[in-house]
Amino acid sequence: MDTLLTTRSRKIAGLIALFLFFVAGMICSIAFGVTNISWRTILLSYTEFNGSQEHLIIQNARMPRAFIAAAAGASLAVAGALMQGITRNQLASPSLFGINAGAAFFIVVGSAFFGASGMSAFATLAFIGAAFTSILVYVLGSIGNDGLTPLKVTLAGAALTAFFSSLSLGVLLTGGQTFDQVLYWFVGSVAGRDMNIFSAAAPFTAIALIGALFLARHMNVLALGEDVAVGLGQKTIYIKLAAGIIIVLLAGGSVSMAGPIAFVGIIVPHLTRYLVGIDYRWIIPYCAVLGSILLLAADIGSRYILFPKEVPIGVMTAIIGVPFFVYIARKGGGTLNE
Numbered sequence: 001m002d003t004l005l006t007t008r009s010r011k012i013a014g015l016i017a018l019f020l021f022f023v024a025g026m027i028c029s030i031a032f033g034v035t036n037i038s039w040r041t042i043l044l045s046y047t048e049f050n051g052s053q054e055h056l057i058i059q060n061a062r063m064p065r066a067f068i069a070a071a072a073g074a075s076l077a078v079a080g081a082l083m084q085g086i087t088r089n090q091l092a093s094p095s096l097f098g099i100n101a102g103a104a105f106f107i108v109v110g111s112a113f114f115g116a117s118g119m120s121a122f123a124t125l126a127f128i129g130a131a132f133t134s135i136l137v138y139v140l141g142s143i144g145n146d147g148l149t150p151l152k153v154t155l156a157g158a159a160l161t162a163f164f165s166s167l168s169l170g171v172l173l174t175g176g177q178t179f180d181q182v183l184y185w186f187v188g189s190v191a192g193r194d195m196n197i198f199s200a201a202a203p204f205t206a207i208a209l210i211g212a213l214f215l216a217r218h219m220n221v222l223a224l225g226e227d228v229a230v231g232l233g234q235k236t237i238y239i240k241l242a243a244g245i246i247i248v249l250l251a252g253g254s255v256s257m258a259g260p261i262a263f264v265g266i267i268v269p270h271l272t273r274y275l276v277g278i279d280y281r282w283i284i285p286y287c288a289v290l291g292s293i294l295l296l297a298a299d300i301g302s303r304y305i306l307f308p309k310e311v312p313i314g315v316m317t318a319i320i321g322v323p324f325f326v327y328i329a330r331k332g333g334g335t336l337n338e
Contacts, residue, residue, distance in 0.1 A: 011276055011282055014275065014276070014286075015282075015285060015286060015289065018286070018289045018290060018293065019289055021293055022070070022289050022292050022293050022296070025070075025292070025293050025296035025297060025300070026066050026070065026296065027039070027042065028296075028300055029062065029065065029066035029069065029296050029299060029300055030042055030058055030062040030063060030066055031062075032300055032303065033062065033303050034303070034307075034308050035054070035057060037054055037057070037058060037062070041054050041055070041058070042058060045058040045059060060194065061192075063195070064193050064194050064195045064197070064198055065190040065191060065193055065299065066296065066299075067195070067198050068190045068193050068197060068198050068257045068258055069190045069258070069292070069295045069296050069298075069299045069313070070292040070295065070296055071198065071201070071202060071205050071253070071254075071257060071292075072190070072253075072254040072257050072258040072261060072264075072295055073264055073268075073291035073292040073293070073294055073295030073296065074205075074209065074287075074288040074289070074291045074292045075205050075208070075209070075250040075251070075253055075254040075291070076093075076094060076095075076250070076251070076254050076261060076264040076265045076268075076291055076295075077264055077265060077268035077269065077272075077287040077288060077290060077291025077292075077294070078208075078209060078212050078246075078250055078284055078287045078288055078291065079093075079094050079099075079246075079247045079250040079251050079254075079265055080092065080093040080094065080264070080265025080266060080268065080269045080287070081265075081268075081269040081272065081280070081283050081284065081287045082212060082215075082219070082243045082246060082247050083097065083247055083265065084269055085219050085222065085223060085243070085280065086219075086222065086239075086240050086243050086244070087153055089153060089154060090270070090328060091154055091266065091325070091328060092153070092154070092157075092265075093262075093263070093264075093265030093266040094130075094247070094250075094251040094254070094265050095161070095260065095261070095262035095263060095264075095265060095266075096154070096157050096158065096161065096262075096265075096266065097133075097134075097137050097153070097154075097156075097157030097160075097161070098133050098136075098137055098156075098157045098158075098159075098160030098161040098163075098164060099130050099133050099134055099137070099157075099247070099248075099251045100130075100161075100251060100254070100255055100260035100261070100262070101133070101160065101161045101163075101164035101165045101168070101260055102129045102130060102132060102133025102134075102136075102160065102164050103125075103126040103127070103129035103130040103133070103251060103252050103255035103256070103260065104126075104129070104164070104165075104168055104255055104259060104260045105129055105164040105165075105167055105168045106125040106126065106128055106129030106132070107122050107125045107126055107129065107255070107256075108168045108171050108172060109125075109171060110122075110125040112171050112172075122200075122256050123200040123201050123204075123252070123253070123256035125256075126201075126252040126253070126255040126256035127204070127248065127249065127252035127253070127256070128252075129252070129255075130247075130248045130251045130252035130255065131248045131252070133160060133164070134244055134247065134248055134251075136156075136160060137153060137156050137157050137160060138153075138244075140152075140153075140156035140159075140160075141153030141155075141156040141157075187259060187312045187314055187315075188258060188259040188260055188261040188262070188312055188313055188314025188315075188317070189258065189259060189312040189313055189314065190257075190258050190295075190299055190313055191310055191312075191313075193257070193258075197256070197257050198257060200256065201252075201253040201254075201256045201257050202253075204249045204252070204253045205249065205250065205253040205254075207249065208246045208249035208250045208253070209250070209288060211242070211245075211246045211249075212246050212250075212284050213284050213285070215239070215242055215243060215246065215280075216279075216280035216281040216283070216284050217280070217281060218234065218239045218242075219239070219243070219280040220278075220279060220280050220281070221234050221239075222234065222236060222239055222240075223278060223280070258313070259314065260314070261295070261313060261314045261317055262314060262317055262318055262321060263317045263318060263320065263321020263322070263324065263325065264291055264294060264295060264317055264321070266321060266324065266325055266328065267294065267320065267321055267324050268287050268290045268291045268294060269283065269287055270324075270328065271290060272286040272287050272290060294317075294320075295313065295317070298313050298316035298317050298320070299313050299316075301316055302315070302316045
């Protein structure tokens with residue numbers, strides 16, 4: 001009992017420490033950039049706003065991108081953890097399984113052929129695209145007598161990622177106006193966003209994150225294996241359906257805010273399991289905080305690599321994620337042995 005209490009206390013302390021790092025990341029995201037802003041000025045912009053250039057930068061540029069980076073990072077990390085849990089595939093993530101690419105493709109098509117514009121329209125299209133691609137990956141990965149397997153679902157996701165990405169590029173290259181409207185979403189970036197983008201997706205993201213917390217206990221049972229979960233009385237089909245809906249909301253919300261950012265959903269769940277083990281009651285909150293920290297750090301770093309120009313945040317996550325992906329794939333890939 002003492003050991004369990006000690007372990008629980010350490011996990012709580014770790015979560016608190018990570019939350020403090022998250023707060024520091026939010027402050028640094030607002031403070032650092034082409035124009036560095038002091039902590040005092042940041043505070044005054046909220047308590048004594050005077051319309052100065054620095055205050056406008058904080059309110060209209062830095063604060064929205066900080067909130068969007070944090071929300072997108074948390075969404076992708078939690079979605080990745082749930083995907084790895086229900087597929088038992090340690091390479092599962094919204095980016096690898098084509099969900100991000102499908103959501104981005106629907107935004108591109110909606111903008112090019114149906115005149116869709118505005119934050120609400122893009123958010124709706126992203127959710128529809130994420131749901132459609134999720135169903136398609138599941139169907140393709142389930143074809144055959146052996147049903148859904150980690151290898152087949154990975155191949156199906158990779159194929160759909162390439163397919164939707166190629167189609168999106170084709171549409172963008174044939175429509176100049178569409179290219180201008182959707183470019184920031186397609187490359188994955190939080191620059192140039194405003195609070196309207198965050199506000200449109202935040203309710204869905206918040207509901208999905210809360211739902212993931214409530215689903216954690218059931219994910220622990222499902223992690224024991226399909227047969228064991230059924231033997232314990234769990235209706236696995238409903239748990240997987242609930243997890244799928246949450247993943248769609250998280251991935252769709254992330255793409256609508258920041259575009260198809262890759263690798264966050266792979267890196268963070270593995271790091272989280274290394275820190276806290278296989279209990280989803282800890283994995284979900286740790287993933288949310290660590291995902292936010294990772295994307296905030298990537299956004300801050302993107303401002304200085306080619307200073308004073310900025311690198312899209314999707315490039316930063318790829319720089320970190322590709323070596324990590326290769327390491328996981330060489331280590332074993334495939335089935336997640338929890």
